[in-house]
Amino acid sequence: MSTQRRHLLELAPLSAHEITELLDLAESFQDISQRRIKKVPALRGMTVVLLFLEASTRTRTSFELAAKRLSADTLSIAGGTSSVVKGETLLDTARNLAAMSPDIIVLRHKHSGAPHLLARSLDASIVNAGDGGHEHPTQGLLDALTIRQHKKRIAGLKVAIIGDIAHSRVARSGIAALSKLGADVWVCGPPTMMPPGVESLGCRATFDRTTAVRNADVVMMLRIQKERMTEELFPSDREYSQRYGLDSGVLALARPDALVMHPGPINRGVELAPEVADGPASIILDQVANGIAVRMAVLYHCAGGGGGEA
Numbered sequence: 001m002s003t004q005r006r007h008l009l010e011l012a013p014l015s016a017h018e019i020t021e022l023l024d025l026a027e028s029f030q031d032i033s034q035r036r037i038k039k040v041p042a043l044r045g046m047t048v049v050l051l052f053l054e055a056s057t058r059t060r061t062s063f064e065l066a067a068k069r070l071s072a073d074t075l076s077i078a079g080g081t082s083s084v085v086k087g088e089t090l091l092d093t094a095r096n097l098a099a100m101s102p103d104i105i106v107l108r109h110k111h112s113g114a115p116h117l118l119a120r121s122l123d124a125s126i127v128n129a130g131d132g133g134h135e136h137p138t139q140g141l142l143d144a145l146t147i148r149q150h151k152k153r154i155a156g157l158k159v160a161i162i163g164d165i166a167h168s169r170v171a172r173s174g175i176a177a178l179s180k181l182g183a184d185v186w187v188c189g190p191p192t193m194m195p196p197g198v199e200s201l202g203c204r205a206t207f208d209r210t211t212a213v214r215n216a217d218v219v220m221m222l223r224i225q226k227e228r229m230t231e232e233l234f235p236s237d238r239e240y241s242q243r244y245g246l247d248s249g250v251l252a253l254a255r256p257d258a259l260v261m262h263p264g265p266i267n268r269g270v271e272l273a274p275e276v277a278d279g280p281a282s283i284i285l286d287q288v289a290n291g292i293a294v295r296m297a298v299l300y301h302c303a304g305g306g307g308g309e310a
Ligand code: CP
Pocket: 055, 056, 057, 058, 059, 060, 130, 136, 139, 263, 264, 265
């Protein structure tokens, strides 16, 4: 992480202490969203650019709300309506935006490493809002915060992450955060969706859904990312659902108080049955709500507030 500008590019290099500090900071921001006037002056006079060159609903809107609730000015740029469609490169786009003196640029991009390129090239703090199949650090933080709030701890919990592990930046950031905080993280998916050597990230791996879900405290389902696949990796949605989906019958293998999570968007009826997505174990909308507090914490931290570096 930069010593001059604070960035948040990935969770893998962060310590458990640094992650816990960000979660604690996020928790301290949570009550602002419950007030009638949902605004504090923490980032007044600062400018946050939201450069989303890949589709997003939750991440983009919650970063915008987070910045606005901290009183920052925001500029929102989407790929389809920017000069990227005329062929302008990412670096040229970002350099032109940087010429307008933003303090923080939040980037979502389809290529792994794109935020690192900006962090090396620009005089602004860079926050990774999801880069290809690499990392989605604020999702990892909001997932950890949501588990911590529901279970009052993370250490010792069995967390099963199931689905398209190979293409999932959510899985990578989740493994990084949760394993450092002491969870027993399992990943599970078809062999074609399991990256070789995934255990080196700090998790256990299985192709067997029952092994992953049995006695789990948390079952986190992942979206199948067809847009990142260059070939068919499973025969049909129906077969995938039968072997790797989560319905109430499979969920019954987990602990009785198990939580169900999903980063969204959900392929309903494929990775997650509607009765589970909308059932009493689901904390999916709590994840979304916590996204605002986590992103407030990250923006505040990158703007120079809070202690230590992330
Ligand atoms: N979880 C997540 O990244 O959702 P969006 O793609 O809608 O931002």
